[in-house]
Amino acid sequence: MSEFRFKKFSVKNEESAMKVNTDGVLLGAAVHLDRGGIRVLDAGTGTGTIALMIAQRLEEKNFLDGSSILGIDIDVHSAKEAAENFLNSTWSSHLECRHMPLKECSGTFDLIVSNPPFYDHTLPNPDSRKNMTRHTVSPELEGGADSALSYRTLLEFSATGLSDGGTLAMILPADNEIPLRRLAASFGLALERIMRIRTTPKKDPSRIIVHLKKNPSTGIVPTEETLTVQDGGNYTPGYRNLVKDFYLWG
Secondary structure: EEEEEOOOOOOEEOOOOOOOOOOHHHHHHHHOOOOOOEEEEEOOOOOOOHHHHHHHHHHHEEEEEEEOOOOOOOOHHHHOOOOHHHOOOOHHHHHHEEOHHHHHHOOOOOEHHHHHEEEEEEEOOHHHHHHHOOOOOOOOOOOOOOOOOOOOHHHHHHHEEEEEEEEEEEEHHHHHHHHHHHHHHHHOOEEEEEEEOOOOOOOOOOEEEEEEEEEEOOOOOOEEEEEOOOEEOOHHHHHHHOOOOOOOOO
């Protein structure tokens, strides 16, 4: 059995269409958590890794009581595997997984997280399951098939699915920053935080982690930071500090 071990939990990593990956771990470690008693949605949960990381962090902050985390996935095998991983964790009473598309999800959430598809303007993957989880259209367009998890789908859902003052957090390619900001504003979501991620000091950022707030009470000046993953062939102190509570080598 393929299993990925973290410091405080392990995930079965066989059936999910998309395996444990660096982008998901970055998002799970970086998403801003500032209070407890929250309802969290992990859209496109895959193995459930991001949801499990959030559960661990909520517990470490004494925020887990009264909080609940729902993972959903359109792929039945992914949803089944995530449900098993949730059940085998120490936070199982706070975690739930459902096999369903985002548009069928009901209720409101204080935090929505997603590591959405990002192979924009490329040929679909011949593996239909991976194609559904990783292929999308430009965030400025309508979002493709109803079953796909597109940027527009996430923004549109968050406009009604987030509580007032709630947050949508995503990791996506850095070159989507400007169109994403424009589209988010059209749905009443304002950029609150942005982390630009580059693999080495000399490279341009390849990823961004964004936090978009619904109906902020006042104008927002976004908090901006840059994270470099490696320098001279070694992980940087900033990257190590971000993931140290999760990776076994941290």
